[in-house]
Amino acid sequence: MTRKVLVTGADGFIGSHLVESLLDNGYEVKPFCFYNSSGSWGWLEELCDEKSKELDVFLGDIRDPVCVKEAMKGCDMVFHLAALIGIPYSYIAARSYIETNIIGTLNVLEAAKDLGVSKIIHTSTSETYGTAQSVPINEKHPLSGQSPYSASKIGADQIALSFWHSFNIPVTVIRPFNTFGPRQSNRAVIPTIISQIASGAKKIELGSLSPTRDFTYVLDTCSAYIAIANSNKVTGKVINAASNFEISIGDTASLIASLMQSKVDLCTDSKRIRPINSEVNRLYGDNSLIKDLTDWQPKFSGKNGFNNGLKKTIEWFQKPYNLSKYKHNIYSI
Incomplete structure (x- = not known):
């Protein structure tokens, strides 16, 4: 495996774990971290020195199209995780969620279109489904923007899929359910x-x-990303990553x-x-589609x-x- 991949939001909870998993699976990783005056890599600072030396870290802002395109140069695949995710803060700063989650996603898609990236895996959220109308929730479940955050993610998802329909850009939408694990913010x-x-x-x-949730351990979420990256059956699809519990x-x-x-x-x-x-x-996800399309099997499923x-x-x-x-x-x- 010699493919170079860009991971946006690499300094965050899931992003930092995904960077580690990608390195362990032989990928060359370019983490895109949010620019800050201290030059911090966020949670990537916690990686061991051996892994840190393998990284080509890029500090930037997902809201800046020039910055995003520069970061993407030389990359074959994009894992797009960068987003504002705190639901309570979205009640206060809804515009920030539109600018980061929707415009940021548009920047990723336009850069990928110009540069001819081979695959984009765009990150959604189970919050886009709103309260379950039927369970387990499969990918055909109606979407419901019950918070500015979830509405912004619905918008980002639809923009991503529109680039597949309109320009044949190879997009897949992964929809994780309630990921948890080390490094997660206290907002969860x-x-x-x-x-x-x-x-x-x-x-x-x-x-x-x-309220009920379908909690998915972060290593299962990361393995879902990699399973989707390795599948040739997922382009243009929305795919749940859920524990089914x-x-x-x-x-x-x-x-x-x-x-x-x-x-x-x-x-x-x-x-x-x-x-x-x-x-x-209520959130309770159906993970049958990802199992059908990839070799993914959650290792932390069920009560045990x-x-x-x-x-x-x-x-x-x-x-x-x-x-x-x-x-x-x-x-x-």
């Missing part, structure tokens, strides 16, 4: 629970406890507390509750797989160096 519920318990809290503050937020919190051998009280914090019509009450993924995540968060990066006592949107 599993790190919120773990970091509070690991810091000694006995009263765990959460939003709504009744459903659990409520409340039960997830109780399970984590049990694994961490901690007795806690679960409390609903009004600041963490979404507007009533914006809450996605979920437990194993949680154990790995807890182990990472419990290391003092890692936990110190999280402000467990502050609700940051």
Whole structure:
């Protein structure tokens, strides 16, 4: 494997894990990280020196078309993950989500069109489905923009698919369900629970406890990307990456507390509750299509797989160096 690939959003949670997985699978990787004055590579800073030396890191801004095109030069394939993803912040800064998620995606597509990239894997989200109207949710499920974030991702997905229909640009849309694991932001519920318990809290503050989610461990999500990259059957398609397992937020919190051998009280914090019509009450994904089109099989599926993924995540968060990066006592949107 000698193909050089661009990974946008490589400095983030999923992006940094995907960079590692790609390196392990023999790819030459060019990570696109958000420009900052300190020159930080985000979570890529945590990679071992041996892997870091293999990277051709590019600092830029996905909203700048010239910057995106320059980053893409010499790359055969693009994994497009760069996005604003925090749902609560999208209620406050909706325009930023349009500019980053939709215009940023357009920049990637136009650059790929001009440069003749062989494959683009564009990242969607299960939030585009909204509350499940039928389960398990397959790729034909209606889309529903229940937050500015999800609406921006629907727009980005449709722009991506339009370049396939209009210009024959080889686009595939991967739609991950509720990815979790080490390095994830405290804006997500599993790190919120773990970091509070690991810091000694006995009263765990959460939003709504009744919604269900289909949690997918980050290494399964990364292997889904690579399976799609290696398949010649996926162009022009939307493909779920789901564990095909459903659990409520409340039960997830109780399970984590049990694994961490901690007795806690679960409390609903009004600041963490979404507007009533914006809450996605049920997500439970169908992963049969990706299994049909690729060789992907999740290693952390079902309750046992979920437990194993949680154990790995807890182990990472419990290391003092890692936990110190999280402000467990502050609700940051």
